[in-house]
Amino acid sequence: xxxxxxxxxxxxxxxxxxxxxxxxxxxxxxxxxxxxxxxxxxxxxxxxxxxxxxxxxxxxxxxxxxxxxxxxxxxxxxxxxxxxxxxxxxxxxxxxxxxxxxxxxxxxxxxxxxxxxxxxxxxxxxxxxxxxxxxxxxxxxxxxxxxxxxxxxxxxxxxxxxxxxxxxxxxxxxxxxxxxxxxxxxxxxxxxxxxxxxxxxxxxxxxxxxxxxxxxxxxxxxxxxxxxxxxxxxxxxxxxxxxxxxxxxxxxxxxxxxxxxxxxxxxxxxxxxxxxxxxxxxxxxxxxxxxxxxxxxxxxxxxxxxxxxxxxxxxxxxxxxxxxxxxxxxxxxxxxxxxxxxxxxx
Amino acid sequence: xxxxxxxxxxxxxxxxxxxxxxxxxxxxxxxxxxxxxxxxxxxxxxxxxxxxxxxxxxxxxxxxxxxxxxxxxxxxxxxxxxxxxxxxxxxxxxxxxxxxxxxxxxxxxxxxxxxxxxxxxxxxxxxxxxxxxxxxxxxxxxxxxxxxxxxxxxxxxxxxxxxxxxxxxxxxxxxxxxxxxxxxxxxxxxxxxxxxxxxxxxxxxxxxxxxxxxxxxxxxxxxxxxxxxxxxxxxxxxxxxxxxxxxxxxxxxxxx
Ligand SMILES: Nc1ncnc2c1ncn2[C@@H]1O[C@H](COP(=O)(O)OP(=O)(O)OP(=O)(O)O)[C@@H](O)[C@H]1O
Ligand SMILES: [Mg+2]
Numbered sequence: 373x374x375x376x377x378x379x380x381x382x383x384x385x386x387x388x389x390x391x392x393x394x395x396x397x398x399x400x401x402x403x404x405x406x407x408x409x410x411x412x413x414x415x416x417x418x419x420x421x422x423x424x425x426x427x428x429x430x431x432x433x434x435x436x437x438x439x440x441x442x443x444x445x446x447x448x449x450x451x452x453x454x455x456x457x458x459x460x461x462x463x464x465x466x467x468x469x470x471x472x473x474x475x476x477x478x479x480x481x482x483x484x485x486x487x488x489x490x491x492x493x494x495x496x497x498x499x500x501x502x503x504x505x506x507x508x509x510x511x512x513x514x515x516x517x518x519x520x521x522x523x524x525x526x527x528x529x530x531x532x533x534x535x536x537x538x539x540x541x542x543x544x545x546x547x548x549x550x551x552x553x554x555x556x557x558x559x560x561x562x563x564x565x566x567x568x569x570x571x572x573x574x575x576x577x578x579x580x581x582x583x584x585x586x587x588x589x590x591x592x593x594x595x596x597x598x599x600x601x602x603x604x605x606x607x608x609x610x611x612x613x614x615x616x617x618x619x620x621x622x623x624x625x626x627x628x629x630x631x632x633x634x635x636x637x638x639x640x641x642x643x644x645x646x647x648x649x650x651x652x653x654x655x656x657x658x659x660x661x662x663x664x665x666x667x668x669x670x671x672x673x674x675x676x677x678x679x680x681x682x683x684x685x686x687x688x689x690x691x692x693x694x695x696x697x698x699x700x701x702x703x704x705x706x707x708x709x710x711x712x713x714x715x716x717x718x
Numbered sequence: 719x720x721x722x723x724x725x726x727x728x729x730x731x732x733x734x735x736x737x738x739x740x741x742x743x744x745x746x747x748x749x750x751x752x753x754x755x756x757x758x759x760x761x762x763x764x765x766x767x768x769x770x771x772x773x774x775x776x777x778x779x780x781x782x783x784x785x786x787x788x789x790x791x792x793x794x795x796x797x798x799x800x801x802x803x804x805x806x807x808x809x810x811x812x813x814x815x816x817x818x819x820x821x822x823x824x825x826x827x828x829x830x831x832x833x834x835x836x837x838x839x840x841x842x843x844x845x846x847x848x849x850x851x852x853x854x855x856x857x858x859x860x861x862x863x864x865x866x867x868x869x870x871x872x873x874x875x876x877x878x879x880x881x882x883x884x885x886x887x888x889x890x891x892x893x894x895x896x897x898x899x900x901x902x903x904x905x906x907x908x909x910x911x912x913x914x915x916x917x918x919x920x921x922x923x924x925x926x927x928x929x930x931x932x933x934x935x936x937x938x939x940x941x942x943x944x945x946x947x948x949x950x951x952x953x954x955x956x957x958x959x960x961x962x963x964x965x966x967x968x969x970x971x972x973x974x
Binding site for chain 1: 769771790791792794795796800801803807808809810811812816819820821822823824826828829830833834835836837838840843844847848883884886887
């Protein structure tokens, strides 16, 4: 059990560091940049979680915003609609203090990701029979079904959506803590899985389903697990989005968002976690960075699209291809540079 | 010798086409049996029936005395039936070692959560599987390619990796679908001795589809001949080579 203790200590250290960073960021970074950073973190989490479905098990799903929406709405519904009912009996559910905020955010996260996981199970199951284009159409349709359903539920505001969702975790001081904590969790999960024999069977399903089946891989189970785990994390990102941006409506979970997340995964190089993180940050920050073109607003998306096209032409395998950037790559880069310096010194 | 695989009047129809009809095979433990026949005779369909890719329209597949038709392919692999593919189906973007590890994963006892948490037992088991796989690669002279991507291998090496991957499931019955196709005469001779050696070293039973008569006649102890989905002859290689029905099927003469 020593390993469990060392794991727990490691996790505690990371969480403490994240918390400190989060508080520091809140007080030292302009709100605008801070919000962009949070948005980048959420986008990267969405990309890494979709990567489990698209990049690793090779199921072309393009409805990820649907799971994101389910998480956001269920999480917000807890805080705004259900929590007040329970809080009458259970005073610790009152918000406004750090413990109460954290407890509520955890409950919202649990409910939001559970709802998204169940949705993932429901959508993932027909995916066993469909592949390629057909699965893409099914998932795209599913995303729209979710959006239109939300549009028509009056309890969650219909077309107006929900506004004034309380910012939990003590007025957003800990926003970065939660967002980046979630990103680290899904990235570590993927990395650990990929380092195991079990993870290789996931890649095998992407490479050749018939052959994996013949080699004893329960492909059904792999594909459904990927769907459920991927959508769980998308749901959790949705909960965080709802609570830090305090307002949600169905139009921010539309098809364009789904396609953007898919683009990130494709751009990352299918399967690469670090690639997905980089793509998540880049594609979220780029439109913001292009805001200096304010007199030419209409050209912003043109520049953006051009950048994507150039990328696809020059690096069709994605930013990183199948590779990962780790600490080791920096060491190797450093050594190569030093070697280069020594050579040129001669 | 005990009967490892028995098929009882197995038929498979595709629409009106009887791809395999009334198939009665018996393969005993330790045998090396050939399955030959002209193109489209239904040989690969037989393999697909034995590995659960197709379920028989009628009849029973018995393996180790148990009725196994209707099992999904991954279950077939887990009870000890492994195969190679006629048109190579490797995990192309994975390395040679990883290809074999995927097949060995059916023996991994750890689930998704221990993989995600990297429990010590999981790390230990994975290392053991990896070591077993390296040893297997070594026995098939594939160790030098362990870290090479499968799609970067020469054709003959890919064929050998197909066999290694099937062996990693620790099968008792190995089904080889045209393992010599596309190999040069040298490689074919090597393949023949490899199959015989593996059969002995891994105490396998082998059922082999092959078009190359030198290979079939050279290593098979018994041969079934399939034509239009039906067995038209069965026996020792010499007898098969002289059987008029077989000659007719291959040359297309004397068809009634
Ligand atoms: N899924 C399928 N649907 C329809 N017909 C099929 C299917 N699979 C096989 N067949 C037909 O069954 C017959 C036998 O095919 P099979 O692939 O088993 O032949 P084979 O003996 O392996 O031939 P080859 O030597 O060319 O590999 C062929 O006529 C083929 O077209
Ligand atoms: Mg065939």
